[in-house]
Amino acid sequence: MKALVYNGPRDVKVKEVPDAKIERPTDVLVKITSTNICGSDLHMYEGRTNMEPGRILGHENLGEVIEIGTAVDRVKVGDRVCLPFNIGCGFCENCEKGLSGFCLTCNPGMAGAAYGFAGMGPYSGGQAEYLRVPYGDYNCLILPRGSEEKESDYVMLADIFPTGYHATELAGVQPGDNVVIYGAGPVGLMAAYSAMIKGAAMVMVVDTHKDRLALAEKIGAIAIDDTGAAGVERIMELTGGKGADRGCECVGYQCCNMHREEVPNLTMNNLVKTVKAAGSIGVVGVFVPEDPNAEDRLEKRGQMAFDFGAFWFKGQRMATGQANVKAYNRFLSRLIEKDKVKPSWIVSHEIPLEQAPQAYEKFDKREKGWTKVVLKPGMKKA
DSSP states (O other), rough: EEEEEEETTTEEEEEEEEOOOSTTTTEEEEEEEHHHHOOHHHHHHTSSSSOOOOOOOEEEEEEEEEOOOOTSSSTTTTHHHHHHHHEEEEHHHHHHOOGGOOOSSSSSTSOOTTTTTTOSOOOOOOOSEEEESSSHHHHHHOOTTTTGHHHHHHHHGGGGGHHHHHHHHTTOOOOOOOOEOOOSHHHHHHHHHHHHHTTTEEEEEEESOHHHHHHHHHHHOEEOOTSSSSSHHHOOOOOOOSSSEEEEESSSSTTTTTTSSSSHHHHHHHHHEEEEEEEEEEOOOOOOOTTTTTTSGGGTTTTOOOOOOHHHHHTTTEEEOOOOOOGHHHHHHHHHHHOOOOGGGGOEEEEEEHHHHHHHHHHHOTTTOOEEEETTTTTOOO
């Protein structure tokens, strides 16, 4: 089969590799029809993780079931399924609590497993023609009939739509809240979308990329261009000097200042400044335990200079971590089915899998207009 293989920093290629196959009775084999490039993939693409050369990337996957293991009961051949980026067993203590992002079975020695991701187990990614899905009955979200017409909506359920929603859950967003979101990438835009679904009174999105801020404005959010580092003042002005009720961090440890220099603690400390006293913060941007290739001394050890004194004095609360996709994907799927939401509005490109290396390069450079890329293994080159 064809698959996108990581060879080293900024070196990915589509190659012929051995076909994915059923390995255990609980497995499901899926023919991939849509698979997204995620901002988290760029951490590996840039060589900022311990990703091993030779591995297949891709954790936002959707396709058709073509084979099932002998112990699979619920999922059937022919089902169209969206696959949470978390791989869970369904029976460990955390999975039973709905914390599928922190499964204790699938990646021994660590809480949490994922497709094609550094440190998240040996599982191949889905930027390929086929994907093996462990514990298929638990991990497959079966899509409704006619889902092909909305495939670019449903594939967002693999990660970024639930992750954006998770940011608002961690922050405790309620109807009538004023919400500030740092990051207008796909997750930040989905957090803004989710805050609006929940009935937020005002949603402010902070970034330095004008094309992405324009997308935030299209859904009714207030775009705050922090290029001149005046974002904090603007947020305080809009909130009457109090700060937002809730804040969401949707950038992660590679956040940059107006000079495009990495400042790992920038968004976190700005959230402390712009969220009100006794307000709450949700952090879904990726922060890693170590980053040996970072220029920042603390970031090399996965640390940062955090304004904890101000955070404590303001009585703020914070919750963090990757989304437990299965906690959200079923009801978000129903919203798509009934035309209540359309997350594909963030998609900028749908291209063949063979063009993935060029897409990674453009997405990594944050070229104008490259917001969210959907790879199509079955699509022919233009």
